[in-house]
Amino acid sequence: MLKTKTMESIKNRRTIRKYQTTDVADELLNDLLETSFRASTVGNMQVYSVIVTRDVEMKEKLSPAHYNQPMVKQAPVVLTFCADFRRFSQWCVQRNAEPGYENFQSFMNAAVDTLLVAQTFCTLAEDKGLGICYLGTTTYNPQPIIDALQLPRLVFPVTTITLGYPAEIPDQVDRLPFQGLIHQEHYHDYTPDELDQLYAYKESLPQNMKFIQENKKETLAQVFTDVRYTKKDNEATSVNLLNALRAQGFLD
Amino acid sequence: MLKTKTMESIKNRRTIRKYQTTDVADELLNDLLETSFRASTVGNMQVYSVIVTRDVEMKEKLSPAHYNQPMVKQAPVVLTFCADFRRFSQWCVQRNAEPGYENFQSFMNAAVDTLLVAQTFCTLAEDKGLGICYLGTTTYNPQPIIDALQLPRLVFPVTTITLGYPAEIPDQVDRLPFQGLIHQEHYHDYTPDELDQLYAYKESLPQNMKFIQENKKETLAQVFTDVRYTKKDNEATSVNLLNALRAQGFLD
Numbered sequence: 001m002l003k004t005k006t007m008e009s010i011k012n013r014r015t016i017r018k019y020q021t022t023d024v025a026d027e028l029l030n031d032l033l034e035t036s037f038r039a040s041t042v043g044n045m046q047v048y049s050v051i052v053t054r055d056v057e058m059k060e061k062l063s064p065a066h067y068n069q070p071m072v073k074q075a076p077v078v079l080t081f082c083a084d085f086r087r088f089s090q091w092c093v094q095r096n097a098e099p100g101y102e103n104f105q106s107f108m109n110a111a112v113d114t115l116l117v118a119q120t121f122c123t124l125a126e127d128k129g130l131g132i133c134y135l136g137t138t139t140y141n142p143q144p145i146i147d148a149l150q151l152p153r154l155v156f157p158v159t160t161i162t163l164g165y166p167a168e169i170p171d172q173v174d175r176l177p178f179q180g181l182i183h184q185e186h187y188h189d190y191t192p193d194e195l196d197q198l199y200a201y202k203e204s205l206p207q208n209m210k211f212i213q214e215n216k217k218e219t220l221a222q223v224f225t226d227v228r229y230t231k232k233d234n235e236a237t238s239v240n241l242l243n244a245l246r247a248q249g250f251l252d
Numbered sequence: 253m254l255k256t257k258t259m260e261s262i263k264n265r266r267t268i269r270k271y272q273t274t275d276v277a278d279e280l281l282n283d284l285l286e287t288s289f290r291a292s293t294v295g296n297m298q299v300y301s302v303i304v305t306r307d308v309e310m311k312e313k314l315s316p317a318h319y320n321q322p323m324v325k326q327a328p329v330v331l332t333f334c335a336d337f338r339r340f341s342q343w344c345v346q347r348n349a350e351p352g353y354e355n356f357q358s359f360m361n362a363a364v365d366t367l368l369v370a371q372t373f374c375t376l377a378e379d380k381g382l383g384i385c386y387l388g389t390t391t392y393n394p395q396p397i398i399d400a401l402q403l404p405r406l407v408f409p410v411t412t413i414t415l416g417y418p419a420e421i422p423d424q425v426d427r428l429p430f431q432g433l434i435h436q437e438h439y440h441d442y443t444p445d446e447l448d449q450l451y452a453y454k455e456s457l458p459q460n461m462k463f464i465q466e467n468k469k470e471t472l473a474q475v476f477t478d479v480r481y482t483k484k485d486n487e488a489t490s491v492n493l494l495n496a497l498r499a500q501g502f503l504d
Contacts, residue, residue, distance in 0.1 A: 184304050
């Protein structure tokens with residue numbers, strides 16, 4: 001199969017968590033953002049906004065909301081990709097039209113728009129030699145981010161990336177065998193044998209065995225359920241997320 | 253600014269709604285999917301599945317859930333990108349670990365994973381000369397899709413694309429002036445003048461003026477609020493979406 005440059009760039013990608021001090025030029029950033037806005041968007045409404053953080057004090061404000069992950073303060077640029085039905089709704093009001101976007105489906109539409117732009121941006125940025133890291137923490141505790149970035153009603157932070165020129169070349173992380181993530185025509189549930197096979201390589205990796213030891217667990221799965229993504233944390237952050245969606249007007 | 257091929261491909265992209273009858277080879281499809289699975293994923297959990305639809309009867313089953321948009325039956329391939337915490341949870345159970353993913357935050361994490369994969373796939377597919385169309389309808393009435401694709405608990409359809417070789421080269425659609433979608437350091441609310449400027453080009457387009465006339469409206473915004481994305485429809489589909497999330501185990 002002939003590989004294109006994009007294909008190779010994505011096949012070889014790594015998440016970058018350490019950045020050079022070199023800044024990302026405004027011209028380049030704007031060009032990448034403008035191009036990413038060509039991504040598909042529901043009804044061509046473009047219901048998203050991007051908040052660009054370069055200011056040191058703003059990074060310090062955002063940092064605790066992202067569990068003090070060091071990339072936030074270390075990266076030259078932090079981008080918060082927000083679902084935004086505010087601009088569109090304000091335009092409607094200004095044009096004698098009654099907006100009807102204070103609901104969960106509108107959040108979903110806007111969140112999809114937002115994530116397609118974010119990922120298009122990341123593909124373009126990596127293709128230009130930049131490195132990115134997604135911060136899933138954006139939805140864990142959205143209110144402090146909303147406060148720091150002064151996001152008004154109908155604007156919601158969906159994801160954040162840190163951006164800069166790589167100061168590391170980390171090993172590429174493993175992926176599950178891809179056929180295990182594809183289903184022909186309908187969902188085929190997994191047999192215990194299939195699950196064993198799917199996770200065998202991941203479980204065999206030395207760094208994952210080390211995680212088990214360090215955390216005094218029996219299995220890698222327990223590292224996820226008891227330490228990294230616990231039921232207690234997921235339930236607490238679900239409350240944060242739903243409360244913030246309600247406060248921003250996307251949920252009754 | 254030097255443009256890369258990826259940059260050019262995205263800058264020139266169009267959504268494709270009409271496809272040649274030529275099939276998309278399995279080898280190519282699999283290569284594109286496998287590459288797209290290099291997209292960032294929360295905690296490297298890869299909490300998504302892709303359902304490949306080629307079967308004519310399956311397309312007929314999916315069609316009404318997508319409001320009978322003709323692309324579903326006409327495209328050689330339909331891909332439904334699903335949030336999937338089931339596989340991961342089953343693995344946890346099999347490894348003596350207690351999964352804690354029956355909650356809204358886990359849906360959000362999985363939905364982000366899913367959309368990053370979907371968009372990476374689309375960028376790669378377009379780079380290979382294929383055309384795609386996103387079907388936002390996926391979340392408007394998820395239950396019939398869940399039924400048709402036999403999605404079990406903790407699997408949820410987040411987005412769908414139709415895929416094939418283009419049988420049309422539509423005009424590129426407009427985008428808002430990109431600076432209007434970017435905010436430096438914090439959200440800057442829009443003044444009435446700024447809104448006028450942002451939407452001026454869109455409002456000036458002959459096809460949009462035609463929409464206003466055809467729908468007997470005063471403004472383009474009214475075409476959106478009264479015809480295309482109405483409050484009534486958004487509220488009804490919000491109920492569908494929340495009910496389906498509850499039924500699939502992602503919401504109490």
